[in-house]
Amino acid sequence: xxxxxSSHAGVRSSTSGVSDERxxxxxxxxxxxxxxxxKFEVVTDRAGGGRVSAAERWLARQMxxxxxxxxxxxxxxxxxxxxxxxxxxxxxxxxxxxxxxxxLILNPNLSFGDGYSDGRIDVEGDLTEFLEAxxxxxxxxxxxxxxxxxxxxxxxxxxxxxxxxxxxxxIHHHYDIGxxxxxxxxxxxxxxxxxxxxxxxxxxxxxxxxxMDHVCRKLWLRPGETVVEAGCGWGALGLHMAKHYGVKVxxxxxxxxxxxxxxxRAKQEGLNSRAEFIEDDYRAISxxxxxxxxxxxLEHVGTDHYHELGKVVDGCLGPCGRGMIHSIGQNEPGxxxxxxxxxxxxxxxxxxxxxxxxxxxxxxxxxxxVENLRLHYAETLRHWLRRFxxxxxxxxxxFDGRFVRTWRLYLAGSVAAFASGGLQLxxxxxxxxxxxxxxxxxxxxxxxxxxxxx
Amino acid sequence: xxxxxSSHAGVRSSTSGVSDERxxxxxxxxxxxxxxxxKFEVVTDRAGGGRVSAAERWLARQMxxxxxxxxxxxxxxxxxxxxxxxxxxxxxxxxxxxxxxxxLILNPNLSFGDGYSDGRIDVEGDLTEFLEAxxxxxxxxxxxxxxxxxxxxxxxxxxxxxxxxxxxxxIHHHYDIGxxxxxxxxxxxxxxxxxxxxxxxxxxxxxxxxxMDHVCRKLWLRPGETVVEAGCGWGALGLHMAKHYGVKVxxxxxxxxxxxxxxxRAKQEGLNSRAEFIEDDYRAISxxxxxxxxxxxLEHVGTDHYHELGKVVDGCLGPCGRGMIHSIGQNEPGxxxxxxxxxxxxxxxxxxxxxxxxxxxxxxxxxxxVENLRLHYAETLRHWLRRFxxxxxxxxxxFDGRFVRTWRLYLAGSVAAFASGGLQLxxxxxxxxxxxxxxxxxxxxxxxxxxxxx
Numbered sequence: 033x034x035x036x037x038s039s040h041a042g043v044r045s046s047t048s049g050v051s052d053e054r055x056x057x058x059x060x061x062x063x064x065x066x067x068x069x070x071k072f073e074v075v076t077d078r079a080g081g082g083r084v085s086a087a088e089r090w091l092a093r094q095m096x097x098x099x100x101x102x103x104x105x106x107x108x109x110x111x112x113x114x115x116x117x118x119x120x121x122x123x124x125x126x127x128x129x130x131x132x133x134x135x136l137i138l139n140p141n142l143s144f145g146d147g148y149s150d151g152r153i154d155v156e157g158d159l160t161e162f163l164e165a166x167x168x169x170x171x172x173x174x175x176x177x178x179x180x181x182x183x184x185x186x187x188x189x190x191x192x193x194x195x196x197x198x199x200x201x202x203i204h205h206h207y208d209i210g211x212x213x214x215x216x217x218x219x220x221x222x223x224x225x226x227x228x229x230x231x232x233x234x235x236x237x238x239x240x241x242x243x244m245d246h247v248c249r250k251l252w253l254r255p256g257e258t259v260v261e262a263g264c265g266w267g268a269l270g271l272h273m274a275k276h277y278g279v280k281v282x283x284x285x286x287x288x289x290x291x292x293x294x295x296x297r298a299k300q301e302g303l304n305s306r307a308e309f310i311e312d313d314y315r316a317i318s319x320x321x322x323x324x325x326x327x328x329x330l331e332h333v334g335t336d337h338y339h340e341l342g343k344v345v346d347g348c349l350g351p352c353g354r355g356m357i358h359s360i361g362q363n364e365p366g367x368x369x370x371x372x373x374x375x376x377x378x379x380x381x382x383x384x385x386x387x388x389x390x391x392x393x394x395x396x397x398x399x400x401x402v403e404n405l406r407l408h409y410a411e412t413l414r415h416w417l418r419r420f421x422x423x424x425x426x427x428x429x430x431f432d433g434r435f436v437r438t439w440r441l442y443l444a445g446s447v448a449a450f451a452s453g454g455l456q457l458x459x460x461x462x463x464x465x466x467x468x469x470x471x472x473x474x475x476x477x478x479x480x481x482x483x484x485x486x
Numbered sequence: 487x488x489x490x491x492s493s494h495a496g497v498r499s500s501t502s503g504v505s506d507e508r509x510x511x512x513x514x515x516x517x518x519x520x521x522x523x524x525k526f527e528v529v530t531d532r533a534g535g536g537r538v539s540a541a542e543r544w545l546a547r548q549m550x551x552x553x554x555x556x557x558x559x560x561x562x563x564x565x566x567x568x569x570x571x572x573x574x575x576x577x578x579x580x581x582x583x584x585x586x587x588x589x590l591i592l593n594p595n596l597s598f599g600d601g602y603s604d605g606r607i608d609v610e611g612d613l614t615e616f617l618e619a620x621x622x623x624x625x626x627x628x629x630x631x632x633x634x635x636x637x638x639x640x641x642x643x644x645x646x647x648x649x650x651x652x653x654x655x656x657i658h659h660h661y662d663i664g665x666x667x668x669x670x671x672x673x674x675x676x677x678x679x680x681x682x683x684x685x686x687x688x689x690x691x692x693x694x695x696x697x698m699d700h701v702c703r704k705l706w707l708r709p710g711e712t713v714v715e716a717g718c719g720w721g722a723l724g725l726h727m728a729k730h731y732g733v734k735v736x737x738x739x740x741x742x743x744x745x746x747x748x749x750x751r752a753k754q755e756g757l758n759s760r761a762e763f764i765e766d767d768y769r770a771i772s773x774x775x776x777x778x779x780x781x782x783x784l785e786h787v788g789t790d791h792y793h794e795l796g797k798v799v800d801g802c803l804g805p806c807g808r809g810m811i812h813s814i815g816q817n818e819p820g821x822x823x824x825x826x827x828x829x830x831x832x833x834x835x836x837x838x839x840x841x842x843x844x845x846x847x848x849x850x851x852x853x854x855x856v857e858n859l860r861l862h863y864a865e866t867l868r869h870w871l872r873r874f875x876x877x878x879x880x881x882x883x884x885f886d887g888r889f890v891r892t893w894r895l896y897l898a899g900s901v902a903a904f905a906s907g908g909l910q911l912x913x914x915x916x917x918x919x920x921x922x923x924x925x926x927x928x929x930x931x932x933x934x935x936x937x938x939x940x
Binding site for chain 1: 683818932
């Protein structure tokens with residue numbers, strides 16, 4: 033049920049535009065090439081925003097330096113350029129007015145994204161490449177301020193609230209904005225988590241099916257077994273398991289729209305009796321199952337609740353139980369950009385592997401397999417971004433141009449975050465300790481073409 | 487360079503025997519069936535050790551209860567039996583004299599092993615099965631005293647010292663007792679770490695070669711690359727890499743005997759220029775390498791030194807560096823038996839996965855793959871135990887009967903610890919963050935027969 037959460041703050045390629053200072057909102061309208069190519073022309077007004085003080089210029093330079101001097105050029109509203117140091121610049125970042133420049137200097141992490149959404153900041157060049165360059169530079173710079181970063185991160189993690197009520201509000205914010213919207217750019221089964229590409233050449237549809245099979249094979253599902261799924265999105269995995277692996281699935285999700293969709297699909301496909309979809313929190317799981325699976329929910333749980341989640345897993349698994357947690361992660365604990373957690377994913381936090389072990393270790397589970405699929409998520413996101421761009425006109429009609437720019441930034445930033453190594457994707461398989469009926473090797477995961485394969 | 491470290495305290499099958507109370511040492515001599523079958527008759531003297539008080543009987547019962555009431559019968563020196571509760575007993579544990587019974591009650595973890603070594607405790611039935619039953623029962627019982635166990639474990643971990651000097655003494659204790667001894671029961675290449683069995687039917691020799699290939703494939707070694715190995719045992723892996731994967735290896739080990747052996751092999755096989763063996767601590771590693779590998783050393787490092795080890799890894803890897811740490815582990819932090827850490831492996835501690843991340847996470851490494859090979863280590867140890875039993879006569883001549891019983895208990899206990907899920911074997915592959923030249927999937931690990939395969 034989740035999707036990428038990255039620490040990005042960035043900007044999309046555009047050719048021309050003038051900001052509308054009076055309303056504080058940029059007006060966006062599809063340019064002639066917008067439909068199909070998914071590009072938008074930003075209509076802005078340069079008047080009044082042209083002058084920049086020496087102090088502002090100096091501060092802008094310092095800001096770039098503190099970000100590790102990424103290979104990008106910053107073009108101020110005065111027309112002056114702050115050149116990149118080091119390798120040749122990959123893109124130009126355009127700051128349309130002085131107020132935006134000031135906000136950017138004061139709070140770059142939030143103002144970058146907001147400025148881009150409003151069309152007051154733009155990028156000439158490839159948005160994803162631009163963002164990846166920024167992340168890579170910042171990641172190198174961060175190494176130098178390790179301790180401070182850790183303190184801020186700890187503080188920041190305390191501010192997220194994923195209580196029962198908080199979770200509902202957070203999930204509603206992102207996942208209940210309309211199935212029709214997601215249908216425009218996800219695969220046909222609406223799988224909104226990292227796909228698995230046996231080779232980079234397969235289609236997104238094939239890669240999502242391959243991911244579901246990869247998960248099922250890792251869990252060595254056997255016909256007649258029972259599975260509980262925590263956070264089931266639009267139900268694709270639960271239905272796939274019930275249909276192709278002969279198991280009985282009980283799936284939980286607090287997104288109203290997703291559950292309604294999953295139930296309808298189950299009914300249509302005659303899987304009602306084998307795939308049950310329940311609109312409730314993972315904390316409401318009860319009963320005993322052979323398998324626990326959670327794909328893309330842990331990012332929304334919050335580290336404060338890992339013990340609680342572990343207790344749920346421990347409580348619902350039988351003596352030979354096993355499970356998998358599939359989640360976005362990080363190499364080391366660290367905050368996400370406030371833009372992302374305020375505008376896109378409230379309450380989200382991708383754990384480090386160490387943090388992830390806090391779900392399982394207190395309950396004595398045995399970790400059998402961890403696979404990092406980072407590059408697969410970058411590839412998945414590239415597919416989503418391409419489809420999103422192709423549908424940008426329809427999205428603009430459904431919402432507005434600002435929404436298009438916001439989501440473009442979120443998707444491009446997520447590609448960049450996974451491609452630059454800022455985010456990881458961990459699939460962790462575990463089992464009750466001391467159970468010896470576990471696969472002897474992982475070879476069977478790679479037999480055949482990735483279909484149901486025992 | 488390591489080998490299994492388990493939390494066992496147990497006893498080996500024997501048919502008859504009387505303890506020698508006067509000397510406090512049992513006399514051991516090979517019975518008629520000893521050579522070949524590897525069994526020993528325990529010569530003990532029952533006189534003077536026969537009576538047991540009601541209090542001692544009650545305490546013995548309580549001891550069994552505190553161990554989770556394993557399905558074993560305890561036969562006291564008086565001839566009385568304390569029956570097992572629950573499932574039918576898998577074996578009988580014989581306590582030869584009253585002094586041993588008292589020691590066992592006071593300090594079962596240490597006295598069990600010492601009593602067995604001395605022949606004052608014995609087991610009728612399969613030693614490994616007996617130990618596995620004890621571990622499984624104790625593991626279930628431990629769940630009830632989680633917190634206390636954690637506190638004791640923390641304290642206990644503080645008592646181990648793996649400073650530069652401490653490490654040398656600890657390693658010398660186990661690994662420098664004579665290459666001729668290890669040749670009696672290890673594979674022909676003297677690989678004293680968990681093997682990898684593509685199928686359980688392959689020989690130990692094949693499984694050790696398959697393990698080395700598994701490691702090399704996981705590290706996607708390319709000809710011309712440089713590898714640094716921390717803790718190289720008798721050099722088999724380093725030589726395998728140099729010979730079959732065209733890399734240049736620099737291998738460190740503080741065991742004098744092992745390094746001398748590895749150097750001689752390198753000379754004999756004409757690999758001198760590509761495999762260098764250095765008698766020094768991992769903390770002495772300097773220079774830059776493409777790959778860091780450590781198989782079976784982390785168990786001897788001690789959690790207090792993980793940061794130091796991580797610093798070494800960070801310092802010696804180039805910008806595209808990657809590595810693997812292969813180590814015995816646990817599902818949750820916990821102390822080993824004092825018998826094991828005093829008599830067999832001073833300074834040893836198998837970390838939980840969470841503890842293991844402390845080596846890599848502070849340096850921002852990206853974990854790509856974790857595989858748990860627990861059942862492969864149980865199988866490896868069964869091979870070792872069988873070969874050890876077959877060579878028990880020769881071992882007794884080389885050392886004495888007490889040594890044979892001590893090592894038998896250590897090997898059987900290690901089989902039991904891995905088979906019962908008390909110990910794990912983690913292979914953790916990692917790389918510098920943001921490096922995208924990493925394998926796309928793990929499929930190539932399972933192509934072909936396991937030989938060098940790019």
